[in-house]
Structure formats: structure tokens, C-alpha cells
Amino acid sequence: MTATLDRAGRTPRTGPPSVDIRGVSKVFGSGADAVVALDGVDLRVQPGEFVCLLGASGCGKTTLLNVVAGLDQPTAGEVERSVARPAVMFQEAALLPWLSAGRNVELPLRLAGVGRAARRRRAEELLALVRLEGLADKRPHELSGGMRQRVALARALAAATGVDESGEPGVLLMDEPFGALDAITRDVLQAELLRVWEATGTTVLFVTHDVRESVRLAERVVLLSSRPGRVVREWETREAPDRDGLHETITGELREVISAHARG
Template structure:
């Protein structure tokens, strides 16, 4: 089997930001081989918000790792941005010895931005996630929700570039799963606001159907291992009877996938 990886400019809004064609990923070889993904076909447009939904172990995180360039597919063709996509995880993964502002500055420093320019950009991003005035706080001085906001600001710094015009791709691996329900609800709303303001392409992994329907323009369901795309839904209505019907349809299909795997 062969694999091809290529890239598209992150600021080409007319482009497909991410394309997976026949993507497969197998770990190990011989009798010990485990196929995590098989025949995955998925296009994500620049500026689109896509949620990947599926049972535990279906390959969602593996797919994000491939898009991020942290691993390479075993087979298929993968097109991803020329710039490195940024990642946001369940844990904020902030550097505890740095302030919130310096954590956000880090990807800007690595890109070669001057100290004054990266401080100004970090302040803009902290303001965007509603953390004005907290740049000098260290992670242990912030709540869990605040730490995730800092992590989001840092991810945006990497995704949008020094001048904030890069568009970029943000990969989010269940970033709100460890938070309490109220904080999670608030941050979901904040993420939508930030996405709308920045035009960043978002690929968001979740187990939560309601979260997927609330956030995404498109929900993509992966089968149980080996993961492949088995269904997609465009989200045109998040509330009311139509939104509830969509939630019920996705939940029913997800249960079928889980049941077929258990059988």
C-alpha cells in the first residue's frame, strides 16, 4: 500500500483545508498488527467547523494525529496545511512556570516574532477569550476553565500566525471533557464566538452528540475500529424541534455503530 502527503496554503480560503482520501493507519505488523483507520474519505473546507463523533477506540484521535503531522498514514492520500495545525487537548498542557501571557506568546516566539509584537498579539488573544488583565497570572492561579481559555488562546496563536490573518487549522481532542457541565457550556459558547471571529478551520473530536450538534456545521460519524466514515450530517438548526430531531437521529445511528461492534 502507498501513501501520499501534500499541503495547501493555510490562507487560501477557497481551498480544501484538509483532505483524506482512502486513509488507513495500521500499528505494528503481522499477527500483532492493529488497524485503527481504514478507507477514510473526508474533506474539510477552509473555515469549516467539523465534529468527529464515535465510540471510544474508533480512531478519532489517530485521525487528528495524522492531520497534525504527528504520524503518517499507512495508506491513502492526505492533504493538510503547509503550516503546522495547532492542537488543543483535554488538559490545558500549559507550562506551569510561565504566565498566561508567556504561554500564549510561546508559538509566536518560536515563529520569530519580536518580544513587543508577541506581547501585543498575546494580549489581543487573551482579550478574545475574555481573559483581559490576567496575562501575569500563572496556571495554578487560574480555574480549570480559565486554563482552557489560555490553551485556546495559545492554540489560536499557532493557528492564525503572528498577524492573525493566517486562517489556520485548529485540532481539538475533547478539550472540554474534563470540565464541569456549567463551565463546559460556557466554553462551548466562547469557542463558537472565537471561531466566528477568526475564521479558523476547526476539527473537533467528541463523544457527546449534544456537544457536536451545538458546535459543528457538520457532524461526521466514524465506525468502531477500524474507523471509517459511516455517516455525515449538515447542521442547519441547533435548537427547537429540528435540532432535537437531529440529535436523536445521530444518537440512534451512534448506538447502531456501537451495537454492531459489540455483536
């Protein structure tokens, strides 16, 4: 049984968005070989909001995340972010194998010029937050897959919340971070992510093709069409009294998107 998080009492968010995507299109290649991955995407993510980008494989979810991260540039449109460098977490933990868990978490702080004592203290705090107390000295090969993803989450949080001094919530971009894990570990880490998100106030933009995962995690689910990716519909999960019913509704919409692409 998976848990859900009651967000009914959360205060409405105001002020400038953490991520503001306006008319973003992305074309790979040119001429007859051109592939339109995104077409006129508009999306705003408010400070501290948890938004899931949902869509079938190949619809442009990861491309949009890369554009928001600044890892790729849009062909048209604009992206504004409240922080210069959002933190990114991928499906693979991508830890440096020669560094301990603690040193992996410290890495973005070290690159940002944070002093040794301060970054070590922050790494210990974040490892405790993801329930890895006492494991700072372990190397990645000594940890399970789920533990490595916890370290990756702590490292991403270090980048999102430990560098920027503006006081604004950090921005964490997550590209199917639990997709390679077994079902039980994935369920546990989804619950942990919700707990950590509540504790830190981090803004999260989370990519998934799993409807159940999106409904469980997000405050808002944004459905993208099949390629080229466009925003088809959005759902506020806080306003849904019946999560099972919402899951069925979104699943139906996703199937229609996939079917329309196949017919086209």
C-alpha cells in the first residue's frame, strides 16, 4: 500500500515563479532531418511547488528538463529561473566511485567555494535527512541501489539548498530518479522524497511516465502530448477527493494521447 500526503492545508503560493517556461520549442537537426521535440510549451512552477511532468516515452519530458536545467538551449521561447543553477537528479545515481558518500554530497558545495567545515556539516545534515546517518564514510560500491539514490538525493539537495544565498527555495529537477529501482525500494523512496520535500521547501519538477507515481507525489500533474511535446492538460491533486479516480482519469487521457499519436 502506498502512502499519500495530505496537502489540503498548504498555504497558496504567491510571488514570482521558481521556473517560468514561456513558449519553449526545441528542434533537433535541420531541413528534412529536423525533429521537433517540443512545441510552444508554457509552464509556471511556483516556489516550493511539486510538479510532475507526465507523458509517454519520447514525448520531450527529458528535453524540457534539460532546457530548464540549462543543459540545452531552446530553439524558441524563454525559461526564467529563480536560481542560477537548478540541481538535477537522474535515474542513475552517478556518484563518483572514488569518493565516500559524504564527499559526494559535499561536491557541489566544494565547487561553490563553501569552506571545508561548513560543507562537511551540511553533508552530515543532509545524509541524516535522507536516513543515512553514520554512512558518510561508505563508498558507493558498499551501498545498495536505494542507498545510492538517497546519496544522490542528498547531493542534489546540497546543490539546491546549500549554495544559493537568496533565501529563495532551491529548485530540484528530477528525471525518473526511481525508474531503475525495484517496486518496494521505489515505494519507500517516494515516501522519503515527500518527507524531504516537506522538510526543505524545495521546488521540485519531476519527470515520470508512471501515472500512479505522479498522482502520489505531485501537487500538480502536467500531461505532455506525444512528440512534439505540448502541454495537454493539468490536474491539481490537492483538489482531488478521490486519488484512485484521478489516477483513472489521467490514465485515460494518457492513453488517448498515445492513441492519437499512433493514428497520426
